[in-house]
Amino acid sequence: MQSLQKGRIHAPVPQRNRDRYRYSLDGGRTFSFRGRDVFLDMAGGRRPAVSHAAAGWRASWPTSAEALRGAQRELALSQAPPWQPPANAYAIGGCFVCFARDARPRGVEGEPSWAAAAVTFERRVVARALARGRVVAAYRPGLLALREGPLLEAAVAALPRAPDVLLVNATGRDHPRRAGLALQLGAVIGVPTVGVTHRPLLAAGEWPPEDRGARSPLMLDGETVGCWLRTQRRARPLAVHPGWRTGIETACSVVLAATALVRAPEPLREARRLARRARASERSSDDL
Numbered sequence: 001m002q003s004l005q006k007g008r009i010h011a012p013v014p015q016r017n018r019d020r021y022r023y024s025l026d027g028g029r030t031f032s033f034r035g036r037d038v039f040l041d042m043a044g045g046r047r048p049a050v051s052h053a054a055a056g057w058r059a060s061w062p063t064s065a066e067a068l069r070g071a072q073r074e075l076a077l078s079q080a081p082p083w084q085p086p087a088n089a090y091a092i093g094g095c096f097v098c099f100a101r102d103a104r105p106r107g108v109e110g111e112p113s114w115a116a117a118a119v120t121f122e123r124r125v126v127a128r129a130l131a132r133g134r135v136v137a138a139y140r141p142g143l144l145a146l147r148e149g150p151l152l153e154a155a156v157a158a159l160p161r162a163p164d165v166l167l168v169n170a171t172g173r174d175h176p177r178r179a180g181l182a183l184q185l186g187a188v189i190g191v192p193t194v195g196v197t198h199r200p201l202l203a204a205g206e207w208p209p210e211d212r213g214a215r216s217p218l219m220l221d222g223e224t225v226g227c228w229l230r231t232q233r234r235a236r237p238l239a240v241h242p243g244w245r246t247g248i249e250t251a252c253s254v255v256l257a258a259t260a261l262v263r264a265p266e267p268l269r270e271a272r273r274l275a276r277r278a279r280a281s282e283r284s285s286d287d288l
Helices: 065-077 144-157 181-189 248-257 266-287
Strands: 021-023 030-033 036-042 091-099 112-121 124-134 165-168 193-197 215-220 223-229 238-242
Touching (some): 091 266, 112 266, 124 266, 144 181, 223 248
Parallel strands (some): 165 193
Antiparallel strands (some): 021 030, 193 238, 215 223
């Protein structure tokens, strides 16, 4: 597999997907994704592998704060068949977005951003993709989907190999309306998701014992919305959030399956490395 560090692969989008993707005039380097211009790098050069069919829920992103709040309330009440990991090995994806470090002010509409996605199989990276764009909304607590959702979707859609389950650096039910970005992204792209964060958003709970695999509940208004999970002995636990079609048992199983020698799951670590490397590379090019 070619490395994006050695050179970008500008992959055109298949003609049969022209209702969702449209070519620009610069040789396929940017394209319109759900009405937004996105710069795409795709390792492997093959067609996007993720289906955008979410069972029982709208497969689109709201475009206003009011519409998003309504969609979150609707999503929180939706029912989807639970997903269970297969008995044999399965593909685990991760996605991450970062923003320009020197942007002032920060957290505003139009800020440059880089979203990356990666897939591991048996803890080996087998697919990578990167999307670059400008966010269409300012940062507002509880409304992260307006800012990050479409770009993360673009990166995941560009993966040459679809994951069976996707790890997202966001919350699920630990949210004012019980529908954080980890839950909503999965519903939009039709892939089971698990949220993984360093700390909860609103929920609280005591840390678990120090053994790997130990966990303790994260509570919000008397409801268990996630858990602390110890992925390495004596290391700080991660906040794990059930997302689209996953419960706490499944979420913890996926996170543990994706971790080995370090605290963070490998698909998320790879996506974070890829996004930050692209940001640094572009900034270095601008300085030449």
